Amino acid sequence: MTEHAFLTAREVADYLRTTIYTVRELIKTGKLKGRMVGKEYRISKRAFDAYLDTFENASEPRPSADDDGNPFQAVVPEWIFSDGADDDTAKNR
Numbered sequence: 001m002t003e004h005a006f007l008t009a010r011e012v013a014d015y016l017r018t019t020i021y022t023v024r025e026l027i028k029t030g031k032l033k034g035r036m037v038g039k040e041y042r043i044s045k046r047a048f049d050a051y052l053d054t055f056e057n058a059s060e061p062r063p064s065a066d067d068d069g070n071p072f073q074a075v076v077p078e079w080i081f082s083d084g085a086d087d088d089t090a091k092n093r
Helices: 009-016 018-028 043-054 088-089
Strands: 006-008 035-037 039-043
Touching: 006 009, 006 043, 009 018, 009 039, 018 039, 039 043
Parallel strands: none
Antiparallel strands: 006 039, 035 039
16 A cells, blocks of 8 residues: 555545445445545545444454355355256246
8 A cells, every 4th residue: 555644436446346336335425534635535544544443343243154165155145055956946047
């Protein structure tokens, strides 16, 4: 990360490995503090660190891998991972 006092939305997105649109949504919903400077958002390093601290201090764990180690199973319906053996069920969805 850069050594500036403020980060761009792109820098925050790159650090979080997400999109700039997600960062903008975090700012709009108040989960991450940021300000418009010209046409772009700027996030102070202090505000970004505070946002990261919310994950370390969370009382409930964030969704993660299921028992089989599949990181998407917790948020994606099981039928998406089917092998197509039951095509009649898949067609009804």
